[in-house]
Amino acid sequence: MALQASSVLPSALSLHKEQGKLLDTGFLGVSLTDHHLKSDFSPLALKCKRESNQRNKSLGPIKAQTTATTLGVNSATGEGKKTLRKGTVIITGASSGLGLATAKALAETGKWHVIMACRDFLKTERAAKSVGLSKENYTVMHLDLSSLDSVRQFVDNFRRSERPLDVLVCNAAVYQPTAKEPSFTADGFELSVGTNHLGHFLLSRLLLGDLTKSDYPSKRLIIVGSITGNTNTLAGNVPPKANLGDLRGMAGGLNGLNSSSMIDGGEFDGAKAYKDSKVCNMLTMQEFHKRYHEETGITFASLYPGCIATTGLFREHIPLFRLLFPPFQKYITKGYVSEEESGKRLAQVVSEPSLTKSGVYWSWNNNSASFENQLSQEASDEEKARKVWEVSEKLVGLV
Numbered sequence: 001m002a003l004q005a006s007s008v009l010p011s012a013l014s015l016h017k018e019q020g021k022l023l024d025t026g027f028l029g030v031s032l033t034d035h036h037l038k039s040d041f042s043p044l045a046l047k048c049k050r051e052s053n054q055r056n057k058s059l060g061p062i063k064a065q066t067t068a069t070t071l072g073v074n075s076a077t078g079e080g081k082k083t084l085r086k087g088t089v090i091i092t093g094a095s096s097g098l099g100l101a102t103a104k105a106l107a108e109t110g111k112w113h114v115i116m117a118c119r120d121f122l123k124t125e126r127a128a129k130s131v132g133l134s135k136e137n138y139t140v141m142h143l144d145l146s147s148l149d150s151v152r153q154f155v156d157n158f159r160r161s162e163r164p165l166d167v168l169v170c171n172a173a174v175y176q177p178t179a180k181e182p183s184f185t186a187d188g189f190e191l192s193v194g195t196n197h198l199g200h201f202l203l204s205r206l207l208l209g210d211l212t213k214s215d216y217p218s219k220r221l222i223i224v225g226s227i228t229g230n231t232n233t234l235a236g237n238v239p240p241k242a243n244l245g246d247l248r249g250m251a252g253g254l255n256g257l258n259s260s261s262m263i264d265g266g267e268f269d270g271a272k273a274y275k276d277s278k279v280c281n282m283l284t285m286q287e288f289h290k291r292y293h294e295e296t297g298i299t300f301a302s303l304y305p306g307c308i309a310t311t312g313l314f315r316e317h318i319p320l321f322r323l324l325f326p327p328f329q330k331y332i333t334k335g336y337v338s339e340e341e342s343g344k345r346l347a348q349v350v351s352e353p354s355l356t357k358s359g360v361y362w363s364w365n366n367n368s369a370s371f372e373n374q375l376s377q378e379a380s381d382e383e384k385a386r387k388v389w390e391v392s393e394k395l396v397g398l399v
Protein backbone atom coordinates (compact mmCIF):
# COMPACT_ATOMS: atom_id res chain seq x y z
CA MET A 1 0.00 0.00 0.00
CA ALA A 2 2.77 2.40 -0.90
CA LEU A 3 0.40 4.87 -2.44
CA GLN A 4 -1.78 4.91 0.60
CA ALA A 5 1.15 5.73 2.76
CA SER A 6 2.21 8.53 0.48
CA SER A 7 -1.12 10.17 0.03
CA VAL A 8 -2.70 12.65 2.31
CA LEU A 9 -6.28 13.59 2.78
CA PRO A 10 -7.56 17.09 2.26
CA SER A 11 -7.62 17.80 5.96
CA ALA A 12 -4.18 16.43 6.64
CA LEU A 13 -2.73 19.87 6.99
CA SER A 14 -5.82 21.42 8.42
CA LEU A 15 -5.84 23.60 11.43
CA HIS A 16 -8.02 21.23 13.29
CA LYS A 17 -10.58 22.83 15.53
CA GLU A 18 -9.65 21.33 18.84
CA GLN A 19 -5.95 21.12 18.25
CA GLY A 20 -5.44 24.60 16.82
CA LYS A 21 -2.18 23.54 15.19
CA LEU A 22 -1.00 21.98 12.00
CA LEU A 23 -1.55 18.28 12.13
CA ASP A 24 1.54 16.20 11.72
CA THR A 25 1.52 14.22 8.52
CA GLY A 26 5.18 13.31 8.61
CA PHE A 27 4.58 9.63 8.07
CA LEU A 28 5.29 9.50 4.43
CA GLY A 29 8.12 9.18 2.01
CA VAL A 30 7.18 7.15 -1.02
CA SER A 31 7.46 8.96 -4.28
CA LEU A 32 4.62 9.01 -6.74
CA THR A 33 6.03 9.68 -10.18
CA ASP A 34 3.90 12.18 -11.99
CA HIS A 35 4.47 10.90 -15.47
CA HIS A 36 1.78 10.80 -18.07
CA LEU A 37 0.09 7.58 -18.84
CA LYS A 38 0.56 6.49 -22.37
CA SER A 39 -2.61 4.48 -22.45
CA ASP A 40 -5.12 5.13 -25.15
CA PHE A 41 -8.60 5.45 -23.71
CA SER A 42 -9.91 4.23 -27.02
CA PRO A 43 -13.38 2.74 -26.80
CA LEU A 44 -12.54 1.01 -30.07
CA ALA A 45 -10.45 -1.36 -28.09
CA LEU A 46 -13.48 -2.18 -26.03
CA LYS A 47 -15.17 -4.09 -28.82
CA CYS A 48 -12.73 -6.92 -28.22
CA LYS A 49 -13.78 -6.96 -24.61
CA ARG A 50 -17.50 -6.96 -25.06
CA GLU A 51 -18.99 -8.16 -21.85
CA SER A 52 -20.22 -11.68 -21.99
CA ASN A 53 -22.59 -11.16 -19.14
CA GLN A 54 -24.75 -8.39 -20.48
CA ARG A 55 -27.92 -9.70 -19.04
CA ASN A 56 -30.99 -7.60 -18.90
CA LYS A 57 -33.27 -10.02 -17.24
CA SER A 58 -35.42 -8.26 -14.79
CA LEU A 59 -35.77 -4.58 -15.45
CA GLY A 60 -39.06 -4.87 -17.29
CA PRO A 61 -39.39 -2.31 -20.06
CA ILE A 62 -35.64 -1.83 -20.10
CA LYS A 63 -35.20 -5.41 -21.22
CA ALA A 64 -37.46 -4.98 -24.18
CA GLN A 65 -35.55 -1.95 -25.41
CA THR A 66 -32.15 -3.48 -24.84
CA THR A 67 -32.87 -6.57 -26.83
CA ALA A 68 -34.17 -4.42 -29.64
CA THR A 69 -30.86 -2.61 -30.11
CA THR A 70 -27.74 -3.82 -31.80
CA LEU A 71 -24.26 -3.61 -30.36
CA GLY A 72 -22.86 -0.14 -29.83
CA VAL A 73 -21.65 0.13 -33.38
CA ASN A 74 -22.59 2.12 -36.43
CA SER A 75 -22.45 0.52 -39.82
CA ALA A 76 -19.82 2.21 -41.90
CA THR A 77 -19.53 2.22 -45.63
CA GLY A 78 -17.83 -0.82 -46.95
CA GLU A 79 -18.76 -4.40 -46.65
CA GLY A 80 -19.46 -5.62 -43.18
CA LYS A 81 -17.26 -2.89 -41.70
CA LYS A 82 -18.43 -1.46 -38.41
CA THR A 83 -17.19 1.39 -36.30
CA LEU A 84 -17.86 2.00 -32.66
CA ARG A 85 -20.08 4.99 -32.16
CA LYS A 86 -18.99 7.82 -29.90
CA GLY A 87 -19.63 6.99 -26.26
CA THR A 88 -21.64 9.38 -24.10
CA VAL A 89 -20.39 10.01 -20.59
CA ILE A 90 -22.01 12.24 -17.97
CA ILE A 91 -19.50 13.76 -15.55
CA THR A 92 -20.84 15.67 -12.57
CA GLY A 93 -18.72 18.57 -11.36
CA ALA A 94 -16.83 18.86 -14.64
CA SER A 95 -16.32 22.60 -14.24
CA SER A 96 -12.99 22.21 -12.43
CA GLY A 97 -10.35 19.90 -10.99
CA LEU A 98 -10.67 16.18 -11.56
CA GLY A 99 -13.95 16.40 -13.47
CA LEU A 100 -12.62 18.94 -15.94
CA ALA A 101 -9.34 17.08 -16.45
CA THR A 102 -11.28 13.86 -17.10
CA ALA A 103 -13.60 15.61 -19.55
CA LYS A 104 -10.52 16.86 -21.38
CA ALA A 105 -8.78 13.48 -21.43
CA LEU A 106 -11.87 11.78 -22.84
CA ALA A 107 -13.04 14.50 -25.22
CA GLU A 108 -9.70 14.91 -26.89
CA THR A 109 -9.67 11.27 -27.97
CA GLY A 110 -12.61 12.24 -30.21
CA LYS A 111 -14.32 9.05 -29.10
CA TRP A 112 -16.43 10.46 -26.29
CA HIS A 113 -19.13 13.06 -25.99
CA VAL A 114 -18.97 14.52 -22.50
CA ILE A 115 -22.07 15.83 -20.76
CA MET A 116 -20.66 18.30 -18.27
CA ALA A 117 -23.27 18.20 -15.50
CA CYS A 118 -22.63 21.39 -13.56
CA ARG A 119 -24.36 24.01 -11.46
CA ASP A 120 -22.71 27.04 -13.07
CA PHE A 121 -23.25 27.15 -16.82
CA LEU A 122 -20.97 30.09 -17.59
CA LYS A 123 -18.13 28.82 -15.42
CA THR A 124 -18.34 25.45 -17.12
CA GLU A 125 -18.37 26.91 -20.63
CA ARG A 126 -15.33 28.99 -19.75
CA ALA A 127 -13.61 25.97 -18.21
CA ALA A 128 -14.32 23.89 -21.32
CA LYS A 129 -12.86 26.65 -23.46
CA SER A 130 -9.82 27.02 -21.21
CA VAL A 131 -8.80 23.40 -21.76
CA GLY A 132 -9.55 23.52 -25.48
CA LEU A 133 -12.62 21.27 -25.68
CA SER A 134 -14.23 21.29 -29.13
CA LYS A 135 -17.92 22.05 -29.29
CA GLU A 136 -18.77 18.73 -30.91
CA ASN A 137 -17.24 16.83 -28.00
CA TYR A 138 -19.20 18.25 -25.07
CA THR A 139 -22.52 19.64 -23.85
CA VAL A 140 -23.06 21.58 -20.65
CA MET A 141 -26.24 20.66 -18.76
CA HIS A 142 -27.40 22.21 -15.56
CA LEU A 143 -27.26 20.07 -12.42
CA ASP A 144 -27.27 21.24 -8.83
CA LEU A 145 -26.75 18.18 -6.68
CA SER A 146 -27.81 20.07 -3.59
CA SER A 147 -31.39 20.09 -4.85
CA LEU A 148 -33.31 16.88 -5.52
CA ASP A 149 -35.63 18.81 -7.88
CA SER A 150 -32.61 19.86 -9.89
CA VAL A 151 -31.41 16.25 -10.07
CA ARG A 152 -34.79 15.15 -11.43
CA GLN A 153 -34.84 18.09 -13.85
CA PHE A 154 -31.38 17.17 -15.09
CA VAL A 155 -32.47 13.59 -15.77
CA ASP A 156 -35.47 14.89 -17.77
CA ASN A 157 -33.25 17.24 -19.75
CA PHE A 158 -30.74 14.54 -20.46
CA ARG A 159 -33.45 12.20 -21.71
CA ARG A 160 -34.80 14.93 -23.94
CA SER A 161 -31.39 15.12 -25.61
CA GLU A 162 -32.03 11.57 -26.83
CA ARG A 163 -28.44 10.62 -26.37
CA PRO A 164 -27.70 7.16 -25.08
CA LEU A 165 -26.04 6.96 -21.68
CA ASP A 166 -22.94 4.78 -21.66
CA VAL A 167 -21.04 5.94 -18.57
CA LEU A 168 -22.05 8.01 -15.55
CA VAL A 169 -19.32 9.54 -13.39
CA CYS A 170 -20.40 10.85 -9.97
CA ASN A 171 -17.50 13.18 -9.29
CA ALA A 172 -18.75 16.49 -7.86
CA ALA A 173 -18.15 17.24 -4.20
CA VAL A 174 -18.08 19.96 -1.61
CA TYR A 175 -15.69 20.03 1.32
CA GLN A 176 -16.16 22.42 4.25
CA PRO A 177 -13.28 21.79 6.64
CA THR A 178 -13.46 25.18 8.37
CA ALA A 179 -17.24 25.53 8.70
CA LYS A 180 -18.32 26.13 12.28
CA GLU A 181 -21.98 25.49 11.56
CA PRO A 182 -23.60 23.15 9.08
CA SER A 183 -25.14 24.38 5.84
CA PHE A 184 -28.03 22.59 4.23
CA THR A 185 -29.25 21.56 0.82
CA ALA A 186 -32.57 22.73 -0.64
CA ASP A 187 -34.13 19.62 0.87
CA GLY A 188 -32.68 20.25 4.32
CA PHE A 189 -29.82 17.75 4.40
CA GLU A 190 -26.39 18.67 5.72
CA LEU A 191 -24.61 20.02 2.64
CA SER A 192 -21.64 17.64 2.22
CA VAL A 193 -23.57 14.41 2.61
CA GLY A 194 -26.59 15.92 0.84
CA THR A 195 -24.52 16.91 -2.20
CA ASN A 196 -21.75 14.33 -2.39
CA HIS A 197 -23.86 11.33 -1.48
CA LEU A 198 -27.62 11.92 -1.59
CA GLY A 199 -27.66 14.01 -4.78
CA HIS A 200 -25.52 11.40 -6.53
CA PHE A 201 -27.55 8.57 -5.04
CA LEU A 202 -30.75 9.92 -6.58
CA LEU A 203 -29.02 10.74 -9.86
CA SER A 204 -27.53 7.28 -10.28
CA ARG A 205 -30.70 5.51 -9.24
CA LEU A 206 -32.74 7.51 -11.75
CA LEU A 207 -30.22 6.94 -14.54
CA LEU A 208 -29.68 3.24 -13.87
CA GLY A 209 -32.35 2.27 -16.39
CA ASP A 210 -30.84 4.57 -19.02
CA LEU A 211 -27.42 2.99 -18.48
CA THR A 212 -28.92 -0.47 -18.64
CA LYS A 213 -30.43 0.35 -22.02
CA SER A 214 -27.07 1.34 -23.46
CA ASP A 215 -25.81 -0.97 -26.19
CA TYR A 216 -22.26 0.22 -25.69
CA PRO A 217 -19.74 -2.61 -25.23
CA SER A 218 -18.86 -1.54 -21.69
CA LYS A 219 -21.25 0.57 -19.67
CA ARG A 220 -20.11 1.87 -16.34
CA LEU A 221 -21.21 3.75 -13.24
CA ILE A 222 -18.31 5.31 -11.38
CA ILE A 223 -18.51 7.02 -8.00
CA VAL A 224 -15.37 8.88 -6.99
CA GLY A 225 -14.17 7.82 -3.54
CA SER A 226 -11.29 8.92 -1.39
CA ILE A 227 -8.53 7.68 0.83
CA THR A 228 -9.88 10.07 3.46
CA GLY A 229 -12.84 7.81 4.13
CA ASN A 230 -10.64 4.75 4.52
CA THR A 231 -9.39 4.32 8.04
CA ASN A 232 -7.15 1.43 6.97
CA THR A 233 -4.70 4.06 5.69
CA LEU A 234 -2.46 6.46 7.53
CA ALA A 235 -4.11 9.39 5.80
CA GLY A 236 -7.54 8.06 6.73
CA ASN A 237 -6.49 8.11 10.36
CA VAL A 238 -5.91 11.83 10.55
CA PRO A 239 -8.67 13.20 12.78
CA PRO A 240 -11.54 13.65 12.51
CA LYS A 241 -11.97 10.11 11.21
CA ALA A 242 -14.85 8.93 9.08
CA ASN A 243 -17.41 6.99 11.06
CA LEU A 244 -21.06 6.46 10.18
CA GLY A 245 -21.88 4.90 13.54
CA ASP A 246 -25.36 3.40 13.60
CA LEU A 247 -26.63 5.99 11.07
CA ARG A 248 -28.96 7.57 13.62
CA GLY A 249 -28.42 11.10 12.30
CA MET A 250 -28.96 10.00 8.74
CA ALA A 251 -32.10 8.09 9.63
CA GLY A 252 -33.32 11.29 11.30
CA GLY A 253 -32.84 13.32 8.09
CA LEU A 254 -29.52 15.12 8.73
CA ASN A 255 -31.44 18.34 9.21
CA GLY A 256 -29.99 19.56 12.48
CA LEU A 257 -33.47 20.08 13.94
CA ASN A 258 -34.99 16.87 15.19
CA SER A 259 -31.79 15.01 14.34
CA SER A 260 -28.10 15.68 14.17
CA SER A 261 -26.67 17.03 10.93
CA MET A 262 -24.06 14.26 11.08
CA ILE A 263 -24.66 10.70 9.94
CA ASP A 264 -23.50 9.20 13.24
CA GLY A 265 -25.64 11.60 15.26
CA GLY A 266 -22.65 13.53 16.61
CA GLU A 267 -21.73 17.19 16.69
CA PHE A 268 -21.20 18.93 13.34
CA ASP A 269 -17.71 18.70 11.91
CA GLY A 270 -17.30 19.77 8.29
CA ALA A 271 -14.18 17.71 7.58
CA LYS A 272 -15.81 14.60 9.04
CA ALA A 273 -19.03 15.20 7.11
CA TYR A 274 -16.96 15.14 3.88
CA LYS A 275 -15.20 11.93 4.87
CA ASP A 276 -18.49 10.32 5.89
CA SER A 277 -19.95 11.29 2.52
CA LYS A 278 -17.03 9.54 0.80
CA VAL A 279 -17.67 6.38 2.82
CA CYS A 280 -21.28 6.56 1.61
CA ASN A 281 -20.00 6.93 -1.99
CA MET A 282 -17.85 3.81 -1.68
CA LEU A 283 -20.57 1.78 0.07
CA THR A 284 -23.10 2.84 -2.56
CA MET A 285 -20.85 1.62 -5.36
CA GLN A 286 -20.60 -1.79 -3.70
CA GLU A 287 -24.32 -2.01 -3.07
CA PHE A 288 -24.99 -1.15 -6.71
CA HIS A 289 -22.58 -3.90 -7.71
CA LYS A 290 -24.27 -6.41 -5.45
CA ARG A 291 -27.79 -5.56 -6.56
CA TYR A 292 -27.34 -4.82 -10.25
CA HIS A 293 -24.10 -6.01 -11.81
CA GLU A 294 -25.26 -9.52 -12.65
CA GLU A 295 -28.60 -8.31 -13.88
CA THR A 296 -27.48 -5.36 -16.00
CA GLY A 297 -23.87 -6.06 -16.97
CA ILE A 298 -22.97 -2.55 -15.78
CA THR A 299 -19.50 -2.16 -14.28
CA PHE A 300 -19.69 -0.34 -10.96
CA ALA A 301 -16.43 1.14 -9.71
CA SER A 302 -14.92 3.65 -7.33
CA LEU A 303 -11.44 5.08 -7.11
CA TYR A 304 -8.97 7.19 -5.23
CA PRO A 305 -7.36 9.38 -7.91
CA GLY A 306 -4.43 10.50 -5.72
CA CYS A 307 -3.94 13.75 -3.85
CA ILE A 308 -4.75 16.52 -6.31
CA ALA A 309 -3.65 19.30 -4.02
CA THR A 310 -4.38 22.17 -6.40
CA THR A 311 -8.10 21.72 -7.03
CA GLY A 312 -11.02 23.88 -5.95
CA LEU A 313 -11.93 21.27 -3.35
CA PHE A 314 -9.78 23.17 -0.88
CA ARG A 315 -11.32 26.55 -1.67
CA GLU A 316 -12.88 26.89 1.77
CA HIS A 317 -9.68 26.06 3.59
CA ILE A 318 -7.63 28.77 5.26
CA PRO A 319 -5.20 30.63 2.93
CA LEU A 320 -2.13 29.21 4.71
CA PHE A 321 -3.33 25.69 4.02
CA ARG A 322 -3.95 26.45 0.36
CA LEU A 323 -0.49 27.94 0.07
CA LEU A 324 1.36 25.10 1.79
CA PHE A 325 -0.63 22.04 0.81
CA PRO A 326 0.57 21.65 -2.82
CA PRO A 327 4.32 22.02 -2.06
CA PHE A 328 3.87 19.85 1.03
CA GLN A 329 2.37 17.10 -1.11
CA LYS A 330 4.87 17.60 -3.90
CA TYR A 331 8.11 17.76 -1.97
CA ILE A 332 7.48 16.25 1.46
CA THR A 333 4.99 13.43 1.06
CA LYS A 334 5.47 13.05 -2.70
CA GLY A 335 1.82 12.09 -2.79
CA TYR A 336 0.99 14.92 -5.19
CA VAL A 337 -0.83 14.15 -8.41
CA SER A 338 -1.41 16.79 -11.06
CA GLU A 339 -4.94 17.50 -12.26
CA GLU A 340 -3.94 16.26 -15.69
CA GLU A 341 -2.64 12.96 -14.34
CA SER A 342 -5.70 12.45 -12.13
CA GLY A 343 -7.94 13.12 -15.14
CA LYS A 344 -6.13 10.42 -17.09
CA ARG A 345 -6.65 8.01 -14.22
CA LEU A 346 -10.39 8.61 -14.06
CA ALA A 347 -10.56 8.46 -17.85
CA GLN A 348 -9.03 4.98 -17.62
CA VAL A 349 -11.78 3.89 -15.26
CA VAL A 350 -14.30 5.26 -17.76
CA SER A 351 -12.93 3.58 -20.83
CA GLU A 352 -9.97 1.24 -20.43
CA PRO A 353 -10.81 -2.31 -21.51
CA SER A 354 -8.62 -3.65 -18.71
CA LEU A 355 -10.73 -1.95 -16.03
CA THR A 356 -14.09 -3.60 -16.63
CA LYS A 357 -14.15 -5.52 -13.37
CA SER A 358 -17.12 -4.48 -11.27
CA GLY A 359 -17.19 -3.72 -7.55
CA VAL A 360 -13.59 -2.47 -7.50
CA TYR A 361 -12.03 0.51 -5.73
CA TRP A 362 -9.12 1.50 -7.99
CA SER A 363 -5.90 3.16 -6.94
CA TRP A 364 -2.56 3.77 -8.64
CA ASN A 365 0.92 2.82 -7.50
CA ASN A 366 4.21 4.72 -7.67
CA ASN A 367 4.50 3.94 -11.36
CA SER A 368 0.99 5.17 -12.06
CA ALA A 369 -0.21 1.63 -12.66
CA SER A 370 -3.73 0.87 -11.50
CA PHE A 371 -4.44 -1.77 -8.89
CA GLU A 372 -7.46 -3.01 -6.94
CA ASN A 373 -7.23 -1.43 -3.54
CA GLN A 374 -8.62 -2.61 -0.21
CA LEU A 375 -11.33 -0.58 1.43
CA SER A 376 -11.46 -0.05 5.17
CA GLN A 377 -13.66 -2.26 7.31
CA GLU A 378 -16.40 0.34 7.46
CA ALA A 379 -16.20 1.26 3.78
CA SER A 380 -16.66 -2.42 2.87
CA ASP A 381 -19.23 -3.34 5.52
CA GLU A 382 -22.05 -5.07 3.63
CA GLU A 383 -24.64 -4.52 6.32
CA LYS A 384 -23.82 -0.83 6.50
CA ALA A 385 -23.98 -0.57 2.71
CA ARG A 386 -27.48 -2.03 2.78
CA LYS A 387 -28.56 0.35 5.54
CA VAL A 388 -27.09 3.42 3.82
CA TRP A 389 -28.92 2.39 0.64
CA GLU A 390 -32.24 1.93 2.41
CA VAL A 391 -32.06 5.12 4.45
CA SER A 392 -30.94 7.06 1.37
CA GLU A 393 -33.86 5.73 -0.65
CA LYS A 394 -36.22 7.14 1.93
CA LEU A 395 -34.47 10.49 2.17
CA VAL A 396 -34.51 11.12 -1.57
CA GLY A 397 -38.11 9.95 -1.94
CA LEU A 398 -37.58 6.74 -3.89
CA VAL A 399 -39.65 4.68 -1.46
Ligand SMILES: NC(=O)c1ccc[n+]([C@@H]2O[C@H](COP(=O)([O-])OP(=O)(O)OC[C@H]3O[C@@H](n4cnc5c(N)ncnc54)[C@H](OP(=O)(O)O)[C@@H]3O)[C@@H](O)[C@H]2O)c1
Pocket residue numbers: 010092093094095096097098099117118119120123143144145146147170171172173174195224225226227304305306307308309310311312313314
Ligand atom coordinates in the same frame (compact mmCIF):
# COMPACT_ATOMS: atom_id res chain seq x y z
N1 LIG B 1 -8.54 16.94 -4.66
C1 LIG B 1 -8.16 15.80 -4.10
O1 LIG B 1 -7.05 15.66 -3.57
C2 LIG B 1 -9.09 14.63 -4.07
C3 LIG B 1 -8.64 13.44 -3.50
C4 LIG B 1 -9.51 12.34 -3.48
C5 LIG B 1 -10.76 12.44 -4.03
N2 LIG B 1 -11.17 13.62 -4.57
C6 LIG B 1 -12.52 13.66 -5.14
O2 LIG B 1 -12.45 14.15 -6.45
C7 LIG B 1 -13.73 14.72 -6.80
C8 LIG B 1 -13.53 16.06 -7.48
O3 LIG B 1 -12.93 16.95 -6.58
P1 LIG B 1 -11.87 18.02 -7.04
O4 LIG B 1 -10.69 17.85 -6.19
O5 LIG B 1 -11.73 18.04 -8.50
O6 LIG B 1 -12.59 19.37 -6.54
P2 LIG B 1 -13.18 20.63 -7.33
O7 LIG B 1 -12.21 21.15 -8.31
O8 LIG B 1 -13.69 21.55 -6.28
O9 LIG B 1 -14.40 20.03 -8.13
C9 LIG B 1 -15.63 19.79 -7.50
C10 LIG B 1 -16.71 19.96 -8.52
O10 LIG B 1 -17.96 19.69 -7.87
C11 LIG B 1 -18.86 20.68 -8.26
N3 LIG B 1 -19.96 20.84 -7.32
C12 LIG B 1 -19.90 21.21 -6.03
N4 LIG B 1 -21.15 21.31 -5.53
C13 LIG B 1 -22.00 20.99 -6.52
C14 LIG B 1 -23.40 20.94 -6.63
N5 LIG B 1 -24.21 21.25 -5.62
N6 LIG B 1 -23.95 20.56 -7.81
C15 LIG B 1 -23.16 20.28 -8.87
N7 LIG B 1 -21.82 20.34 -8.83
C16 LIG B 1 -21.26 20.70 -7.67
C17 LIG B 1 -18.04 21.94 -8.37
O11 LIG B 1 -18.77 22.88 -9.12
P3 LIG B 1 -18.46 24.46 -9.06
O12 LIG B 1 -17.36 24.65 -10.04
O13 LIG B 1 -19.74 25.09 -9.50
O14 LIG B 1 -18.08 24.79 -7.67
C18 LIG B 1 -16.81 21.37 -9.08
O15 LIG B 1 -17.06 21.26 -10.46
C19 LIG B 1 -14.53 14.77 -5.50
O16 LIG B 1 -15.43 13.69 -5.48
C20 LIG B 1 -13.48 14.59 -4.43
O17 LIG B 1 -14.02 14.00 -3.27
C21 LIG B 1 -10.37 14.71 -4.62
